[in-house]
Amino acid sequence: xxxxxxxxxxxxxxxxxxxxxxxxxxxxxxxxxxxxxxxxxxxxxxxxxxxxxxxxxxxxxxxxxxxxxxxxxxxxxxxxxxxxxxxxxxxxxxxxxxxxxxxxxxxxxxxxxxxxxxxxxxxxxxxxxxxxxxxxxxxxxxxxxxxxxxxxxxxxxxxxxxxxxxxxxxxxxxxxxxxxxxxxxxxxxxxxxxxxxxxxxxxxxxxxxxxxxxxxxxxxxxxxxxxxxxxxxxxxxxxxxxxxxxxxxxxxxxxxxxxxxx
Numbered sequence: 001x002x003x004x005x006x007x008x009x010x011x012x013x014x015x016x017x018x019x020x021x022x023x024x025x026x027x028x029x030x031x032x033x034x035x036x037x038x039x040x041x042x043x044x045x046x047x048x049x050x051x052x053x054x055x056x057x058x059x060x061x062x063x064x065x066x067x068x069x070x071x072x073x074x075x076x077x078x079x080x081x082x083x084x085x086x087x088x089x090x091x092x093x094x095x096x097x098x099x100x101x102x103x104x105x106x107x108x109x110x111x112x113x114x115x116x117x118x119x120x121x122x123x124x125x126x127x128x129x130x131x132x133x134x135x136x137x138x139x140x141x142x143x144x145x146x147x148x149x150x151x152x153x154x155x156x157x158x159x160x161x162x163x164x165x166x167x168x169x170x171x172x173x174x175x176x177x178x179x180x181x182x183x184x185x186x187x188x189x190x191x192x193x194x195x196x197x198x199x200x201x202x203x204x205x206x207x208x209x210x211x212x213x214x215x216x217x218x219x220x221x222x223x224x225x226x227x228x229x230x231x232x233x234x235x236x237x238x239x240x241x242x243x244x245x246x247x248x249x250x251x252x253x254x255x256x257x258x259x260x261x262x
Contacts, residue, residue, distance in 0.1 A: 004257025
C-alpha cells in the first residue's frame with residue numbers, strides 16, 4: 001500500500017494542483033502482481049477565467065508480469081486510467097460585451113502497455129530501458145453560457161492520440177538504504193486527431209484549430225530517490241519535467257509517497 005502527495009504546476013496558462021494518491025498492490029504469484037490507484041485533487045489553482053474540480057477522481061488499474069521473481073530481466077505492464085472534471089468558465093466584460101459564465105465536463109481515459117528490461121550493471125548501478133504505447137481519448141462536452149442575452153456556444157471537443165514513449169530508468173545505490181533514480185525519456189505522438197472549436201452566438205468569432213501549435217515530440221526528465229526504512233517501509237520522492245503537446249506549455253511535478261508492505 002502506498003500513500004502519497006503530488007504537486008503539479010503547468011506553465012501557460014499557469015495552474016497548480018495539489019493531490020493525494022493512494023495505491024494498493026497485490027502479488028498473485030512470484031511473477032504476477034496487480035495494483036489499483038486513486039488520484040484525488042484536493043486543490044486546483046487556475047486563473048480568473050476558469051476553475052476546475054474533480055467530478056470523478058483519477059482511477060486506474062495495473063497488471064505487471066516479471067520474468068524473474070526478484071524483478072530483474074524482462075517486465076511487461078498493462079494499465080488504464082479514467083477521470084472526469086467539472087469546468088466553470090467566466091467571460092469577462094470587455095467594451096460593450098456581456099460578462100457570462102458557463103459549465104461543462106471534461107473526460108479523459110487511456111490505456112497503455114510497457115515493455116521494460118531491468119539490467120543490473122554492477123552491485124550499485126541498474127539500467128531499465130523501456131518502450132511503451134499509450135492510447136488516450138479526451139472529451140470536453142458542448143458548452144453554452146447561461147444568464148446572458150447573447151450566449152457563447154461551442155461544440156463538443158474530442159482529442160485522440162496514440163503516443164510512443166521510449167527512454168530509460170537509471171538507478172544508483174549510494175548505500176544499502178538510499179538510491180538515486182533518474183528517468184530520461186521522449187514522448188512521440190504517432191497519431192493525433194483533435195476537433196476544431198466552432199463558436200456560435202457572438203459575431204466575429206472564427207473556428208479555432210487545436211492542431212496549429214501542436215508539438216508531436218516532447219522530452220521527459222525526472223530525478224528522485226528511494227529510501228528504505230526497513231523491509232516493510234520505503235520513502236520515494238521524485239520531481240519530473242515534461243513538455244506538453246501545445247507550444248509554450250510545460251508541466252513540473254513533485255511527488256512523494258510512503259510505501260507499506262504487509
